Amino acid sequence: MALEHALLVALREQPASGLDLARRFDRSIGFFWHATHQQIYRVLARMDADGWVRVTTVEQTGRPDKKVYDVTPAGAEVLRAWLAAPTEVEPLRSELAVKLRGASFGDRAAVLEVVRGNLADHHLRLEHYRGLMARDYPRPGELTGIELDQYLVLRGGILAEEMWIAWLTEYLEAHA
Numbered sequence: 001m002a003l004e005h006a007l008l009v010a011l012r013e014q015p016a017s018g019l020d021l022a023r024r025f026d027r028s029i030g031f032f033w034h035a036t037h038q039q040i041y042r043v044l045a046r047m048d049a050d051g052w053v054r055v056t057t058v059e060q061t062g063r064p065d066k067k068v069y070d071v072t073p074a075g076a077e078v079l080r081a082w083l084a085a086p087t088e089v090e091p092l093r094s095e096l097a098v099k100l101r102g103a104s105f106g107d108r109a110a111v112l113e114v115v116r117g118n119l120a121d122h123h124l125r126l127e128h129y130r131g132l133m134a135r136d137y138p139r140p141g142e143l144t145g146i147e148l149d150q151y152l153v154l155r156g157g158i159l160a161e162e163m164w165i166a167w168l169t170e171y172l173e174a175h176a
Helices: 003-013 018-027 037-049 073-084 095-105 108-136 145-174
Strands: 053-058 066-071
Touching (some): 003 018, 003 066, 003 073, 018 037, 037 053, 037 066, 066 073, 095 108, 108 145
Antiparallel strands (some): 053 066
């Protein structure tokens, strides 16, 4: 997947400025696809040049004009084709997993501290996801369309965090 696809999805959900997209990435999409603000602006410019998005300039009082991006029919077709293309299973690439495997060759106490820190981070992220779930999707059985898709991605994030918490807890307990 390229950043272009993540931006097309975000813009199909709602047209936005580059700054608004960067903020949305920080709050939601960024949990599973990271991009810096500079990358977002660079890719938006390329997508504009390729005809995938159109830019509307919105005048603002006391601030520079704002560029709002929206998906063109050509961009929608690119997104449609990408969505239908097969996706390979993504291999786990985890620096932490390599540290766990190699802990016997170094300072295990230091590795266990790294594990405790990661475990705390996963607990915080899980708490955040559950807060989003309670706030945004109090009645998941009633969801359809885009809201159902967004809910299910959030649900996947919750399950992933629960997996990390279970695995890291098991590792710590095994070495207690």
